[in-house]
Amino acid sequence: MRVRICDFAQAPPSGRGVCFQDPSGRHWALFNDNGTFHLFEDRCPHMDFPIHDGDIRRGIVTCPWHHWQFDVQSGACLLHERIRLSKLEVQVDEGVIYALWPKTG
Ligand code: FES
Numbered sequence: 733m734r735v736r737i738c739d740f741a742q743a744p745p746s747g748r749g750v751c752f753q754d755p756s757g758r759h760w761a762l763f764n765d766n767g768t769f770h771l772f773e774d775r776c777p778h779m780d781f782p783i784h785d786g787d788i789r790r791g792i793v794t795c796p797w798h799h800w801q802f803d804v805q806s807g808a809c810l811l812h813e814r815i816r817l818s819k820l821e822v823q824v825d826e827g828v829i830y831a832l833w834p835k836t837g
């Protein structure tokens with residue numbers, strides 16, 4: 733399933749993420765890493781605080797609250813490798829960024 737997140741122009745490579753709400757009301761943190769988009773549920777696994785204001789630098793997202801760090805490719809926490817951000821694949825199509833939900837069942 734493909735769900736619209738935002739227009740391409742709404743997620744510039746600013747070094748920080750942007751928060752978006754999908755049609756079901758779930759919040760997502762979208763990071764533009766020099767033109768490569770990474771989409772995570774906007775909830776840090778440490779204390780469930782939003783992560784969209786975190787920094788993205790050299791492939792690492794740093795949570796703004798207590799500075800846990802996560803690999804943008806896998807979502808894995810650098811301190812505790814079994815802890816991960818929930819990540820969805822992203823598709824850019826005609827200036828619109830979509831989240832791709834994996835098929836279930
Ligand atoms: S809520 Fe993210 S590091 Fe604490």
